[in-house]
Amino acid sequence: xxxxxxxxxxxxxxxxxxxxxxxxxxxxxxxxxxxxxxxxxxxxxxxxxxxxxxxxxxxxxxxxxxxxxxxxxxxxxxxxxxxxxxxxxxxxxxxxxxxxxxxxxxxxxxxxxxxxxxxxxxxx
Amino acid sequence: xxxxxxxxxxxxxxxxxxxxxxxxxxxxxxxxxxxxxxxxxxxxxxxxxxxxxxxxxxxxxxxxxxxxxxxxxxxxxxxxxxxxxxxxxxxxxxxxxxxxxxxxxxxxxxxxxxxxxxxxxxxxxxxxxxxxxxxxxxxxxxxxxxxxxxxxxxxxxxxxxxxxxxxxxxxxxxxxxxxxxxxxxxxxxxxxxxxxxxxxxxxxxxxxxxxxxxxxxxxxxxxxxxxxxxxxxxxxxxxxxxxxxxxxxxxxxxxxxxxxxxxxxxxxxxxxxxxxxxxxxxxxxxxxxxxxxxxxxxxxxxxxxxxxxxxxxxxxxxxxxxxxxxxxxxxxxxxxxxxxxxxxxxxxxxxxxxxxxxxxxxxxxxxxxxxxxxxxxxxxxxxxxxxxxxxxxxxxxxxxxxxxxxxxxxxxxxxxxxxxxxxxxxxxxx
Numbered sequence: 001x002x003x004x005x006x007x008x009x010x011x012x013x014x015x016x017x018x019x020x021x022x023x024x025x026x027x028x029x030x031x032x033x034x035x036x037x038x039x040x041x042x043x044x045x046x047x048x049x050x051x052x053x054x055x056x057x058x059x060x061x062x063x064x065x066x067x068x069x070x071x072x073x074x075x076x077x078x079x080x081x082x083x084x085x086x087x088x089x090x091x092x093x094x095x096x097x098x099x100x101x102x103x104x105x106x107x108x109x110x111x112x113x114x115x116x117x118x119x120x121x122x123x124x
Numbered sequence: 125x126x127x128x129x130x131x132x133x134x135x136x137x138x139x140x141x142x143x144x145x146x147x148x149x150x151x152x153x154x155x156x157x158x159x160x161x162x163x164x165x166x167x168x169x170x171x172x173x174x175x176x177x178x179x180x181x182x183x184x185x186x187x188x189x190x191x192x193x194x195x196x197x198x199x200x201x202x203x204x205x206x207x208x209x210x211x212x213x214x215x216x217x218x219x220x221x222x223x224x225x226x227x228x229x230x231x232x233x234x235x236x237x238x239x240x241x242x243x244x245x246x247x248x249x250x251x252x253x254x255x256x257x258x259x260x261x262x263x264x265x266x267x268x269x270x271x272x273x274x275x276x277x278x279x280x281x282x283x284x285x286x287x288x289x290x291x292x293x294x295x296x297x298x299x300x301x302x303x304x305x306x307x308x309x310x311x312x313x314x315x316x317x318x319x320x321x322x323x324x325x326x327x328x329x330x331x332x333x334x335x336x337x338x339x340x341x342x343x344x345x346x347x348x349x350x351x352x353x354x355x356x357x358x359x360x361x362x363x364x365x366x367x368x369x370x371x372x373x374x375x376x377x378x379x380x381x382x383x384x385x386x387x388x389x390x391x392x393x394x395x396x397x398x399x400x401x402x403x404x405x406x407x408x409x410x411x412x413x414x415x416x417x418x419x420x421x422x423x424x425x426x427x428x429x430x431x432x433x434x435x436x437x438x439x440x441x442x443x444x445x446x447x448x449x450x451x452x453x454x455x456x457x458x459x460x461x462x463x464x465x466x467x468x469x470x471x472x473x474x475x476x477x478x479x480x481x482x483x484x485x486x487x488x489x490x491x492x493x494x495x496x497x498x499x500x501x502x503x504x505x506x507x508x509x510x511x512x513x514x515x516x517x518x519x520x521x522x523x524x525x526x527x528x529x530x531x532x533x534x535x536x537x538x539x540x541x542x543x544x545x546x547x548x549x550x551x552x553x554x
Contacts, residue, residue, distance in 0.1 A: 014327075018327070018367065020324065020374070022374075022375040022377070024376055029375075029376065029377060031375070033370045033371065035367070067380050067381075069374075069392075071394060071396045071409070072366075072370050072396065072397060076374050076377060076378075078378045088168050088531050091430065091466075091467035091494070091495060092469065092493070093471065
């Protein structure tokens with residue numbers, strides 16, 4: 001593939017945001033928190049429920065809800081029925097789904113306009 | 125009248141024992157009312173505590189946590205609140221009392237009852253082990269009011285450990301939803317202990333964390349009568365920033381405007397935060413709404429056994445051989461136990477298999493997990509993994525087999541008046 005123009009260059013979410021997964025019963029939540037407020041609107045546009053659905057295409061949740069918290073530049077994704085019955089009966093290796101935050105954070109989104117790799121992963 | 129400072133010395137049942145002492149030392153740096161909490165109950169901890177062995181282990185744990193910090197707590201008048209009472213708060217309180225007497229230490233011990241509910245034999249095919257309601261902070265306040273220095277609880281909602289301390293010291297009314305929500309937020313942020321101050325946060329780049337080998341403990345500071353909440357990490361490694369606090373703020377939260385607890389419905393959708401000092405963040409804007417008129421319950425149900433067997437393969441063709449081994453197991457299990465429904469992972473290729481990645485892994489580990497009420501059957505199916513040593517593809521090694529109890533947790537609800545909790549002092553047992 002030849003190099004795409006800057007605005008079309010795809011980068012993983014984790015260069016712009018961090019997050020954590022938590023479980024309750026058969027529900028999982030994953031936070032996506034901008035490293036700085038300057039990229040929050042861009043993240044809000046691209047890190048959508050549909051993108052989250054694609055991140056979990058191999059074992060799809062029965063529902064995904066996104067909550068937006070602009071004051072702290074964060075989003076919270078709630079995924080239904082991804083833990084095969086919940087932490088205590090799940091036969092998967094990671095019964096809590098704790099590692100799954102990185103399945104979302106590794107998803108590719110367009111780089112923000114004017115963004116360079118040196119800007120990435122910086123706390124402000 | 126002063127501020128209430130609460131530090132967390134454990135965030136799960138088997139946390140680092142040194143953390144309690146770091147937390148107690150941190151509290152000595154604050155003026156006002158000082159509390160140390162240990163949050164020790166996960167969803168199925170209560171089921172594990174039902175056996176005699178489990179009962180003994182929960183007592184040993186409680187005493188292990190206290191042993192590490194009790195001198196500092198007594199010298200500095202730090203009170204302790206913990207759900208390490210597990211399935212038997214009174215018995216754990218008695219064991220603590222005996223331990224303190226043995227060391228000539230004097231503390232008044234309180235405990236909270238009321239979370240345990242009768243198990244309904246007709247539900248879950250008679251396989252229910254325990255049933256508990258998540259109770260609120262009122263029993264803790266009663267025990268503190270009776271003079272307790274150490275309060276031992278069972279299934280109190282995690283943040284209620286902090287709500288109890290704040291409600292007691294600031295005489296918060298049970299309908300003052302904003303104050304209750306603020307104390308709940310304090311509890312929510314510190315209940316996982318180091319997870320808010322550098323634990324479970326480290327990564328490359330901007331997420332580097334100093335001092336991971338000896339993380340410090342978080343302290344929540346609640347002032348009477350205004351809505352600022354301070355979270356800090358005075359001692360030890362780690363870091364406390366708006367980034368670490370935001371991760372913990374949203375941890376295990378669903379709708380940020382409606383976090384349900386037995387004390388209050390907490391609304392963090394309008395919370396703002398600011399780094400007010402190194403390793404100190406101040407939060408504002410948390411509000412509360414009337415508590416739900418029901419309590420969440422959790423029933424632990426015996427679901428038999430989980431068996432896990434693993435085998436490793438190395439080299440360029442490792443993924444092919446792991447897939448061969450998986451296919452052998454699938455076919456043999458179909459003959460031996462057609463209803464076994466085994467689950468397979470090929471660890472090291474989770475992306476490779478799914479994404480058809482051209483870059484193949486250089487070593488992988490095949491894992492099979494099965495569940496059954498029949499322990500012997502689980503063992504027989506794991507024997508099939510072990511047989512891959514001689515009968516499977518080339519170069520398999522590092523087999524490990526493990527069987528563990530499988531306990532399901534089923535959520536339900538009862539009305540608040542069906543699980544009435546009370547606090548007691550050990551001296552005046554009901």
